[in-house]
Amino acid sequence: MSFFKIKLAPLCLSLLLLFGILLPSCYPSNKKTKLSPSKSGLEAEIIKEPIKTTQIIIASSNNDNFFEGNLRGMELIEDKWMLTFDSIPCTYGKKGLAKADQKIEGDLKTPSGTFQIGSAFGYKHNLESDINFIELSDHDYWVNDTLSDMYNKFVSYLPEGISAEKMKRSDYLYEYGIIIKYNTQPIVKGKESAIFIHVERKRSSYGWLHRDFSK
Numbered sequence: 001m002s003f004f005k006i007k008l009a010p011l012c013l014s015l016l017l018l019f020g021i022l023l024p025s026c027y028p029s030n031k032k033t034k035l036s037p038s039k040s041g042l043e044a045e046i047i048k049e050p051i052k053t054t055q056i057i058i059a060s061s062n063n064d065n066f067f068e069g070n071l072r073g074m075e076l077i078e079d080k081w082m083l084t085f086d087s088i089p090c091t092y093g094k095k096g097l098a099k100a101d102q103k104i105e106g107d108l109k110t111p112s113g114t115f116q117i118g119s120a121f122g123y124k125h126n127l128e129s130d131i132n133f134i135e136l137s138d139h140d141y142w143v144n145d146t147l148s149d150m151y152n153k154f155v156s157y158l159p160e161g162i163s164a165e166k167m168k169r170s171d172y173l174y175e176y177g178i179i180i181k182y183n184t185q186p187i188v189k190g191k192e193s194a195i196f197i198h199v200e201r202k203r204s205s206y207g208w209l210h211r212d213f214s215k
Contacts, residue, residue: 055084067092091200100182105146105192111182115195118179123168127176136168142194152183152193165194175199 054076061069068091073084098109120127121134134140134154143150145163158164167174177198183191 056081061092061097067094067096103183103192105144105190107192111192111195116181118181118184120176120178121167122174122176124175131178136174138168140167141165142167144193146189151189152187154179172199 056074056076058072058074060072061067068089071088071090072086074081075084076082092110094108096109097112098107100111103109103111117131119132119134120129121136123136125133125135127133137156139156139158141155141158141164143153143155143158143162143164145151148162150162154167155164174196177196180195180197182195183193
């Protein structure tokens, strides 16, 4: 089982992505990670988490109103947490982060909480990973219409009059991405839709976490 977790800590807003098999999908197939002992503070944060996993990404920011942060990857090897990568810059929503129970559609914030990881997606399937990958077409959309029964769902056909985000864009924003199962079980209209990890746009995002996939 793969999870995505964002949590408030006393001194910072920590975002934990608990993967399982997902971590390799963030890198080109020829990219090799280096392992080093984890920092004790990070390991303490992981140990007290109730979710069991063997790979984790921690994304942190100085406060919940700041939209820039850093990612750290960790893997559990022989009962010890080891760093797989350290301090890769990332950005959150334009207005920072929000607790899941306070998140609303269009507030330009990234939601906090614990969420299962869904499928990866992109313009071309050229990443090696066991995770399911959706190769996007020109007919794929993510519905953000709060009046629609398809709200917060990926669809390959969009009925007329439904508001949705086109997934295969003219830019590189969704060249690679990962679906975060936020507001999916159950879906509550107005609690935000289309929460992804995706390629960086060189400025703050609208509510998603994004990072530079070239690193």
